[in-house]
Amino acid sequence: MSTFEEIAAAVISGNAKKVKESAEQALAEGAAPQAIVNEGLIAGMNVVGVKFKNNEVYVPEVLISARAMHAGMDVVKPLLSDADVQDKGTILVGTVKGDLHDIGKNLVRMMLEGAGYKVIDLGVDIAPDKFAQAVEEHKPQVVGLSALLTTTMSSMRSTIERLKGYPVKVMIGGAPVTQKFADEIGADAYASDAASAVEKADQLMAS
Numbered sequence: 001m002s003t004f005e006e007i008a009a010a011v012i013s014g015n016a017k018k019v020k021e022s023a024e025q026a027l028a029e030g031a032a033p034q035a036i037v038n039e040g041l042i043a044g045m046n047v048v049g050v051k052f053k054n055n056e057v058y059v060p061e062v063l064i065s066a067r068a069m070h071a072g073m074d075v076v077k078p079l080l081s082d083a084d085v086q087d088k089g090t091i092l093v094g095t096v097k098g099d100l101h102d103i104g105k106n107l108v109r110m111m112l113e114g115a116g117y118k119v120i121d122l123g124v125d126i127a128p129d130k131f132a133q134a135v136e137e138h139k140p141q142v143v144g145l146s147a148l149l150t151t152t153m154s155s156m157r158s159t160i161e162r163l164k165g166y167p168v169k170v171m172i173g174g175a176p177v178t179q180k181f182a183d184e185i186g187a188d189a190y191a192s193d194a195a196s197a198v199e200k201a202d203q204l205m206a207s
């Protein structure tokens, strides 16, 4: 097994200590930091994403793998120059106004980070104006809105209204949200889980 494969395998099994050690070993062997990210850490998270989608692993395993991935990122991040950082794009995520659920949104954030996006997480209970301010400040290409309550789905509509005129695509998700609702409120994409969120983000970035 190559050191990159060892890193990916340790991310998949959620072994943060092993990820850190293997990342350090790869650096000692002269591997480029960016290659460690792409061929080790992201490669591992991609496998986790597919397994999650196929119900082969569940939320706790994904969180543990994401933590392992972050342990590797901590090793290589100081060595990545700005020019090295893969510029896949910036995505802003947040749970809409009135809604405090963040477990799903956090998973989406981790999977997007694992796929190489820069993610800005605004947190929970985010009002439309706050999303708009953050869009002005961070200039993301995509905004991801999460809602878990049927009563806060209307906040998605008002957030999309508020973001009209800004050059951003809006992707929505959360247990009560459907493709039909996304179409109704004019969202650019809907995804039912964190792995599909990455696929949809890739499509939005390319469109």
Ligand code: B12
Pocket (backbone or CB within 6 Å): 059, 098, 099, 100, 101, 102, 103, 104, 105, 107, 108, 143, 144, 145, 146, 147, 148, 149, 150, 151, 171, 172, 173, 174, 175, 176, 190, 191, 192, 193, 194, 195, 197
């Ligand atoms: C955990 C939980 C809580 C926790 C939240 C903790 C936290 N930090 O998030 C606490 C206890 C705080 C809570 C509070 C409440 N809750 Co609650 N909660 C849940 C519960 C059990 C699990 C939700 C969860 O985390 N699921 C796991 C994650 C991984 O799944 P997910 O969020 O759906 O996310 C996935 C996808 O939807 C998608 N996704 C999510 N976000 C996004 C965003 C984007 C952009 C994309 C693309 C995809 C995407 O990807 C994720 C990963 O695959 C659900 C029941 C259930 N089984 O769903 C009820 C539930 C959502 N809660 C409910 C209710 C009613 C409440 C309360 C009103 C209860 C009360 N009376 O006080 C309060 C509301 C507080 C508020 N203002 O938000 C109801 C909602 C009913 C409805 N139809 O609106 C549910 C369905 C329970 C029920 N059956 O009654 N809750």
